[in-house]
Amino acid sequence: MSKIVMKFGGTSVGTTEKIANVAKRISREKEKGHDIVVVVSAMGKATDELVNLANEITENPSKREMDMLLSTGEQVTMALLAIQLNALGLNAVSLTGWQAGLVTDNVHKNARVEKLDGSNISNLLNEDKVVIVAGFQGISNSGEITTLGRGGSDTTAVAIAVAIEADICDIYTDVEGVFTSDPRYVTNARKLEQLEYDEMLELANLGAGILHPRAVEFAKNYKIPLRVRSSYVENEGTILKEEVDVENNLVVRGVAFESDIVRLTIEYDVPFNGSLASIFTTLANNHINVDIIVQSIVDGVRPAVSFSIKKESLAEAITVLETHKKTLGFTFADFEVGLAKVSIVGSGMVSNPGVAAQMFDRLRKENIPVKMVSTSEIKVSVVIPQADMIPAANALHDEFDLAIKQ
Amino acid sequence: MSKIVMKFGGTSVGTTEKIANVAKRISREKEKGHDIVVVVSAMGKATDELVNLANEITENPSKREMDMLLSTGEQVTMALLAIQLNALGLNAVSLTGWQAGLVTDNVHKNARVEKLDGSNISNLLNEDKVVIVAGFQGISNSGEITTLGRGGSDTTAVAIAVAIEADICDIYTDVEGVFTSDPRYVTNARKLEQLEYDEMLELANLGAGILHPRAVEFAKNYKIPLRVRSSYVENEGTILKEEVDVENNLVVRGVAFESDIVRLTIEYDVPFNGSLASIFTTLANNHINVDIIVQSIVDGVRPAVSFSIKKESLAEAITVLETHKKTLGFTFADFEVGLAKVSIVGSGMVSNPGVAAQMFDRLRKENIPVKMVSTSEIKVSVVIPQADMIPAANALHDEFDLAIKQ
Known part of the structure; x- marks a missing residue:
């Protein structure tokens, strides 16, 4: 019992x-x-x-x-x-x-x-x-x-x-469990029997939309096994736990993707003046969620920051940035619409430094240009043209052998 | 304030x-x-x-x-x-x-x-x-x-x-206050400025439907002035309190009426055997609300009881009575449908014994036959043919001068 x-x-x-x-x-x-x-x-x-x-x-x-x-x-x-x-x-x-x-x-x-x-x-x-x-x-x-x-x-x-x-x-x-990727778009997507909390967190944050991140975090903190099951089909679903069985563990366990991403870039005419935090605080205060942030130096002197937001926040983000241009002390550079984000997730990545390289290499072979990159211990995300999103997801799903049962 | x-x-x-x-x-x-x-x-x-x-x-x-x-x-x-x-x-x-x-x-x-x-x-x-x-x-x-x-x-x-x-x-x-009678049916019905809790209780029980009896009782017990007002029209409504101003107090303050009443009569072949309480307990246990109860002796020997119920309870009441006929020891006599109840209400009645007589006299003059009578200290109710209900209400409203402002 x-x-x-x-x-x-x-x-x-x-x-x-x-x-x-x-x-x-x-x-x-x-x-x-x-x-x-x-x-x-x-x-x-x-x-x-x-x-x-x-x-x-x-x-x-x-x-x-x-x-x-x-x-x-x-x-x-x-x-x-x-x-x-x-x-x-x-x-x-x-x-x-x-x-x-x-x-x-x-x-x-x-x-x-x-x-x-x-x-x-x-x-x-x-x-x-x-x-x-x-x-x-x-x-x-x-x-x-x-x-x-x-x-x-x-x-x-x-x-x-x-x-x-x-x-x-x-x-x-509504779904039968957590899949290696969205089966509507990725041909060989397969239901996972097990997944680690952290992997689910990354998948949830990336828009898999099955479980709320806060619930997963909560389950993780108290080590409660969490099972995602279908309301309509009788099967075992996917069990989330702290560590999944190691022997058959793949490095990458899922490919997530999200469309309608916009990249904004702002530059500073003067050397970096410390207002980086101010910009993102201002955006946050105006309820604009920023996802990937990449900082670089243009021309060897002028700092530049690129960041991605959801398409629907673009108009407001531009208004907010223009309004605070003077106080924040930057030059608004440009933005690029029609982008998407594709991510590979897996707790094994932390001990496999070649995974990101393998991802970039496959995307290069598929002639998919990478606009932004973000990495964490268990995830690598790339921002690419929207038209390449589904091909990229399928290619990466294939690249990391996700169709094969673990 | x-x-x-x-x-x-x-x-x-x-x-x-x-x-x-x-x-x-x-x-x-x-x-x-x-x-x-x-x-x-x-x-x-x-x-x-x-x-x-x-x-x-x-x-x-x-x-x-x-x-x-x-x-x-x-x-x-x-x-x-x-x-x-x-x-x-x-x-x-x-x-x-x-x-x-x-x-x-x-x-x-x-x-x-x-x-x-x-x-x-x-x-x-x-x-x-x-x-x-x-x-x-x-x-x-x-x-x-x-x-x-x-x-x-x-x-x-x-x-x-x-x-x-x-x-x-x-x-x-929805209404502007408590009226001397239902203005939809009684031509000269007039809004009362004041009314006593007990009078309202009788009016509420008789189906005026404006205030729930329990709320009126509650207000009465704690002497909270209760005012019935319109949600749509700005006026003073009717105030309920313990005692209304005596000087202009009329003996009768309202005429209430209720349609779809059925009278049932049951007889005992033997002299009354004490099962009167049993009958009404049985009906109550079956959720049949009995209103007026009249007991009489038929042929000088056999006891009979008449009582009134709502029309919608008739089928169930008959079933219940037939089921318990033997244990309760009575002969089911008959029932009469197509009846209504008309009541006059007023706290002044208690000190005016002629009020009931005046009511019966007026009904006699209007050729309205009275089937049952029930009296309390502040109310007299009669059961009459349904077709006579509105004429009776109008006649009694006129008889007790209710159209005139107190």
Whole structure:
């Protein structure tokens, strides 16, 4: 008998029919004798509909009140799922975030979990109940309802798994697991059986979009095995853990890619004057996410900085930079649109210095020009022309033998 | 400066446009310098939609989970209203039932208020905030979310008024106040400026439908002035208090009526055997509400009991009676459909014994046959043919001079 946390996202519970399917899934796990806690998101478009209602009133609603508003979404799902499980003859009980003991800081709309007192959940499990918890929401120390921001329900699931010392935390999604690359675009992409937390973090940050990075980090910190599974297909999915089996470990485990990247370059007429931090602080204050940053010296004297942002932030980034041009003391050089980012990820890279070289070499052979490069211990990213993105991903997937079962 | 509780029902907050109107109304009261607590119901059809979702799953959902589900309705309204008030520049903050300190017993779907700790609300009022509270919901001593049943938001409003020692509790509705009778059917019906709690209780029980009896009782017990006002028209409405000004007090203050009444009669072949209580206990256990009960002796020996129920309960009542016929030891006599109830209400009746006689006399003059009679200290009800209901109401309204301003 194991303790299992099962998390179902919004599309998995989008209608009462889908909730019935989820209930059957839970029922099958329960029949195996496991203790089960279920974490649910809001039904399908419910959150969007609530946001639209608020936007009918104002474009800038109070964050505290948005948390009050949005936290109802998960509460509706959990009650309906409990009703469905009861109808199937299971003893199920639903809990809001605060009833489940999930305490956060007081940053509305983007709260961080501070602690989870699992005693209420544990008591209910001891009564042989299936416990259903509203994801995404918690309560601050001052008794305010908070929400965890994007991917918050994943974080709730992991926090509960930590608190009740669960054996595994299953994240049910639209996909069958984590793939070596996006199977819609990379012909030979293959489902991974295992993946390390850090590798998943890089894949998540690169837009794989299956799990929220914060949830993965949380699982990593507390060494909770996290499994990505399909809501619709019965299979084992992909297990995330601290270290995957070494023997068959490949150096590169995945190829991620992201389109609609823009590269901006700014130069300084005078030698570098220390305003580098100021520029990125200014951009951050204006909510422009900067990804890759590359610094260089032009003409041997004038410093230059290139950085990449998402296409949709371009107009605002230019406005912000022009506005602060004088105080920040730079010359705006140019920007290049129509770019994409392709990354290879794998924890084995750290001990294999030739991996980046192998990547660049293959791209050169494919005649794909590299505009920017960024490396970390377990990832190498390149910015290339958008038209080359899919060919590059396929070529790199082939180059690092990802189609072969480990 | 006064402390005011303002309660708005579901139709008053049915759309974001209507919420904007409510916000303006609140804003005008706030400008007068009052401390304001607002209690809201779920938006228009929101509760029905949630009930429908549950009924897609099962016809008999768990009451605990229905409370979880339905309590989200008010939470959505309160957040949207707070967002709207903030957009108007007012400092508004919303509270769920448990945040507002409303503690109930643990009877899900029909909980009773046990206490309301107003300290949270009072602290927020001291910070000059407009406090918006979700009506209809509370928390049990074991930390479960409960709902108060029908008319629960009115009860929440009165409970808050009691806890914060409000000067008045304003219930905003679709109507301009309490009328001497239903103006849709009684030509000269007139809005009452004042009414006693007990009179309102009789009017409410008789189907006037403006205020829930439990809320009126609550206000009566704690002597909170309760005012029924229009959400749309600016006027003074009707104030409910313990004793209205005596000098112009009429004996009869209102004529209420209710259609679709059925009279059932049961007889005993043997002298009365004490099973009278058993019959009504059996009916109550089967959720059949009995209104008027009249006991008589047929043929000088055999006891008979007539009682009235709502038409929609007839089929079930007959089934229940037939099922228990033997154990209860009666002969089912007959029933009469197509009846209605008309009542006159007024606290002055208690000292005016001729009022009932005057009522019967007028009905006789109008050739309206009386099938059953029931009297209390402040009310006389008659059951008459449905076709005579509106003529009877108009005649009695005229008979007791209700069209004339007191």
